[in-house]
Amino acid sequence: MPAERKTGTRPQATGRVVDELRRMIVGGELLPGQQIRQESMAERLGVSRLPIREGLRQLAADGLVSHTPNAGYAVARLSRSEFDQVYLMRRLLETEVLLRLPEPDPERIGRVARINERVVQAAERPDIAAMRAHNHDFHFAVFRLGDLDLLIDQIERLWTWAAPYHAVYLFSEESRRAVLREHAEMIDALEQGDNRRLAEIMDRHRQGAEAQIGAVLESGSLAVPGPS
Structure with a gap:
C-alpha cells in the first residue's frame, strides 16, 4: 500500500473510531466504569488496534474515558x-x-x-x-x-x-x-x-x-x- 494512502487512511479510521465510541458512551451502550477491550472493539468496528488506541487517547483527552496503567481504558466514572x-x-x-x-x-x-x-x-x-x-x-x-x-x-x-x-x-x-x-x-x-x-x-x-x-x-x- 502506498505511503500516502496509509497516511490518509489512518486519520479517517481514527475519526470513525472516535465517533463510534463517543456514540456508544453518550447513548448509554457503554456505561461509566465499563472497560473497553481494544481487541474486541477493533473486531467490532472492522479496524486494526492502532486507530482504536489512537481514538481512545483522544477520548481520554476529552474526559470521556480514563486510562489506568496495566489495566487499559474504561468509560470515565464520576464520584x-x-x-x-x-x-x-x-x-x-x-x-x-x-x-x-x-x-x-x-x-x-x-x-x-x-x-x-x-x-x-x-x-x-x-x-x-x-x-x-x-x-x-x-x-x-x-x-x-x-x-x-x-x-x-x-x-x-x-x-x-x-x-x-x-x-x-x-x-x-x-x-x-x-x-x-x-x-x-x-x-x-x-x-x-x-x-x-x-x-x-x-x-x-x-x-x-x-x-x-x-x-x-x-x-x-x-x-x-x-x-x-
Whole structure:
C-alpha cells in the first residue's frame, strides 16, 4: 500500500473510531466504569488496534474515558463529589453566558426553535440517543447566540464529563415531558429578550437532571456490565 494512502487512511479510521465510541458512551451502550477491550472493539468496528488506541487517547483527552496503567481504558466514572462540582461549574458558567446574551435576533432564535423541533420528534418516538444529541445542539445553539466562546468551550467540556450519565434522566417519560416544557419556556424567554428569566428556567432545567442523576450515583444503582 502506498505511503500516502496509509497516511490518509489512518486519520479517517481514527475519526470513525472516535465517533463510534463517543456514540456508544453518550447513548448509554457503554456505561461509566465499563472497560473497553481494544481487541474486541477493533473486531467490532472492522479496524486494526492502532486507530482504536489512537481514538481512545483522544477520548481520554476529552474526559470521556480514563486510562489506568496495566489495566487499559474504561468509560470515565464520576464520584458524587466530582459530579456535584461539574454541575456547580455548569451553573456558574451557563448563567453568566445567558445573562450576557445580546438582544434577540429572530432569525437565529428561529434556528434554535427548529433544533428544538428535532428534540420534540425524538422524544415522541422515543429515541433517547437522538434526543440527547439534539438536546445538546439546542443548548449550545442558545449559548452561542452570544460571543463568549472561551466560556462556552469550558461548558462543553463539562457536558462531556457528565454525558455518560445523561441518558438516566431521559429514560423517564415524565423527565422527557419536563425537558420539552422547559425548552419551550426558554424559547419564549429568548424571544422576549428576558435573559434573567432564561437563566432561571435553565437553573430549573439543570436541577431536574442533577437531582435524578445524583440520586442514582448516591445509590450506586448504575450497573456496569462485566468484561466482554
